[in-house]
Amino acid sequence: xxxxDFSDFWSWERAFEALPILLRGFGNTLIATxxxxxxxxxxxxxxxxxxxxxxxxxxxxxxLAVAFVRNTPLVVQLLFVYYLFAMNPVLIEVPAxxxxxxxxxxxxxxxxxxxxxxxxxxxxxxxxxxxSALSLPPGRAxxxxxxxxxxxxxxxxxxxxAVAMFKDTPFLFAISVVELVTSAQQYGARNFxxxxxxxxxxxIFLAASYPTSLLIRRMEKSxxxx
Amino acid sequence: MGEKLSALFAFGPQLSDGIVTTVLLTLGGAxxxxxxxxxLGLAMVxxxxxxxxxxxIIVEFFRGTSLLVQLFWLFYVxxxxxxxxxxxTCGILALALNYGAYSAEVVRxxxxxxxxxxxxxxxxxxxxxxHLVRRVIFPQAWALMIPSLATLLIQLLKGTAVVSFIxxxxxxxxxxxxxxxxxxxxxxxxxxxxxxxxLAWLLQIGMNALEQRARARLGxxxxxxxxxxxxxxxxxxxxxxxx
Numbered sequence: 001x002x003x004x005d006f007s008d009f010w011s012w013e014r015a016f017e018a019l020p021i022l023l024r025g026f027g028n029t030l031i032a033t034x035x036x037x038x039x040x041x042x043x044x045x046x047x048x049x050x051x052x053x054x055x056x057x058x059x060x061x062x063x064l065a066v067a068f069v070r071n072t073p074l075v076v077q078l079l080f081v082y083y084l085f086a087m088n089p090v091l092i093e094v095p096a097x098x099x100x101x102x103x104x105x106x107x108x109x110x111x112x113x114x115x116x117x118x119x120x121x122x123x124x125x126x127x128x129x130x131x132s133a134l135s136l137p138p139g140r141a142x143x144x145x146x147x148x149x150x151x152x153x154x155x156x157x158x159x160x161x162a163v164a165m166f167k168d169t170p171f172l173f174a175i176s177v178v179e180l181v182t183s184a185q186q187y188g189a190r191n192f193x194x195x196x197x198x199x200x201x202x203x204i205f206l207a208a209s210y211p212t213s214l215l216i217r218r219m220e221k222s223x224x225x226x
Numbered sequence: 227m228g229e230k231l232s233a234l235f236a237f238g239p240q241l242s243d244g245i246v247t248t249v250l251l252t253l254g255g256a257x258x259x260x261x262x263x264x265x266l267g268l269a270m271v272x273x274x275x276x277x278x279x280x281x282x283i284i285v286e287f288f289r290g291t292s293l294l295v296q297l298f299w300l301f302y303v304x305x306x307x308x309x310x311x312x313x314x315t316c317g318i319l320a321l322a323l324n325y326g327a328y329s330a331e332v333v334r335x336x337x338x339x340x341x342x343x344x345x346x347x348x349x350x351x352x353x354x355x356x357h358l359v360r361r362v363i364f365p366q367a368w369a370l371m372i373p374s375l376a377t378l379l380i381q382l383l384k385g386t387a388v389v390s391f392i393x394x395x396x397x398x399x400x401x402x403x404x405x406x407x408x409x410x411x412x413x414x415x416x417x418x419x420x421x422x423x424x425l426a427w428l429l430q431i432g433m434n435a436l437e438q439r440a441r442a443r444l445g446x447x448x449x450x451x452x453x454x455x456x457x458x459x460x461x462x463x464x465x466x467x468x469x
Contacts, residue, residue: 009306071380071426072419073387076398080415087411170294173391181294185302194302202291202299210290 015196018187022200025183032101032169032179037162039105044112044158048120049142051113070110075171078103082175100172108165112158119154120146156220163209163216180204233408234417237400244400245421251317251386251396252429256379258322259329266326267333268359281330288327294388296320301392317389325382329375336371337363369440376433380426397421431457 047066051059069077081103085094123146131141170181178186184201188194234241269281288296297320304311311319340363348358390399401418405411434457 068419068423071384072422073384073398075384075387075390076401076415076418076422079398079402080411080419083405083411083415167290167292170292171388173294181292181298184295185298188302194298195306198295198299198303202295205292205295206287206290210286213290 010195010199011193014191014193015200018184018197018200021183021187022180022197022204025178025180026204028097028172028177029166029169029179032097032104032172032177033162033166035101036104036108036165036169037158039102040108040112040161040165041158043106043109045116047109047113048116051117052120053138066110066113069107074104074107074168075174077107078171078174096175096177097172100175100177104165104168104172108161111161111164115154115157115161116150118157119150119152122153123149152223156216156223159216159219160213163213166209166212167205230408230410230413234404234413237404237407240395240403241397241400241421244395244397245425247314247395248383248386248397249425251314251321251389251394252379252383252425254318255321255325255382255386258318259324259326259378259382262322262326263329263333266330267337270330270334271337285327285330288323289331293320293324293385294391296324297388297392313389313392313394316392317386317394321382321385325378325385328378328381332371332374332378333367336367336374339370340366365440366444369437369444369446372433372437372440376430376437379429379433383422383426383429430459434459 047062051062054062078100082096082099085099127145127149131145136145169179172179173182173185176182180201181198184194184197187197266281266285269277270285272278297316300311300316300320301313304316344362344366345358348362353362386396387398389396390402397418401414404417405414408414438457
């Protein structure tokens with residue numbers, strides 16, 4: 001068995017050539033992650049609150065819809081929404097990055113709604129009793145009593161989902177958004193040199209996600225002390 | 227609608243081929259992930275640093291670098307090192323490594339959550355370490371870890387969709403072909419998502435049944451749970467996703 005020469009396998013020159021291209025792709029990765037997180041955090045909260053206040057059968061429909069989005073692949077959802085928009089002549093052209101970011105946000109909203117629900121459930125029963133004793137209107141009760149307490153328990157979990165979302169952004173490859181991994185793949189295909197681009201892409205992911213998850217773990221511990 | 231359904235029936239063989247590929251990837255990936263999770267998870271709970279530290283590094287590495295990067299690395303870069311794997315093996319390996327790393331964390335924390343008294347009691351009975359883990363600690367940890375493993379198993383099923391990027395004709399790829407054949411995006415992708423949803427539900431039913439069995443073996447029969455209904459349930463209320 002003859003091993004290929006390592007210098008054929010890895011070239012620093014190519015690595016330095018690929019890096020700026022990858023970092024440009026990484027810009028889109030960050031946009032998708034940040035905007036996706038914002039969408040998911042807002043929509044997830046909305047779902048969790050709606051599930052609490054809606055009457056029986058609508059509540060059941062919403063639960064089914066959430067379970068459906070949550071338990072089917074993000075890649076397929078991305079393709080679905082992308083083709084729906086791309087194939088529809090009536091609609092104005094929407095950039096793939098916008099469609100992808102929105103879909104990632106919706107997908108993770110179904111996860112985050114679950115965290116919010118757990119957070120709302122963790123509010124002590126006495127607080128609910130106090131709300132009805134003071135006859136606070138529901139909006140005020142949620143805003144000033146329930147949510148401030150619920151969010152404390154929820155935030156680390158939202159952070160974990162944001163990191164998971166970050167690592168799912170390469171799925172945007174499916175709808176040809178040039179994010180980090182897509183740009184690595186394109187560089188590799190152009191130069192017939194995949195090693196440097198994919199290795200660097202992996203390292204960039206690791207360098208960004210590992211410190212963030214450490215930070216969240218620390219936050220979890222400090223919030224748990226209350 | 228009638229012509230759509232006949233297009234679907236005409237596409238039936240390809241579609242079931244795709245389902246078989248997706249199921250094989252899921253089961254193969256899950257089996258590999260489980261073995262990796264057990265090895266790394268057990269290594270992380272041993273008191274020996276020379277076992278625990280490398281295991282921890284491997285887990286963080288495969289959790290931190292995205293699934294798609296790992297898949298592309300195996301598919302595009304490994305051949306340059308002289309190792310040529312077929313796409314199916316690449317897919318299963320990438321899924322096993324990625325979800326194995328996540329599951330290792332579940333195995334580790336479940337073992338750590340088993341009551342300390344159980345360890346002490348086993349030591350007092352002078353059980354050998356292997357015997358102690360196999361007969362006392364693991365069965366209890368197993369019941370604890372199943373809900374989180376079920377969540378990961380469904381995430382693995384969803385993750386299999388990326389193999390369509392490395393030329394495999396899985397369910398996702400077949401749905402795309404159905405879209406082209408029928409010319410109807412909404413129809414093709416609704417059918418596809420529905421199939422994925424049913425697959426996820428079947429996996430959840432299997433895992434719920436497994437959990438009930440594991441709990442029953444520990445003598446913890448949940449009489450309030452309401453038999454069949456709790457098995458068919460899609461989502462367990464207490465199941466928090468582990469990430």
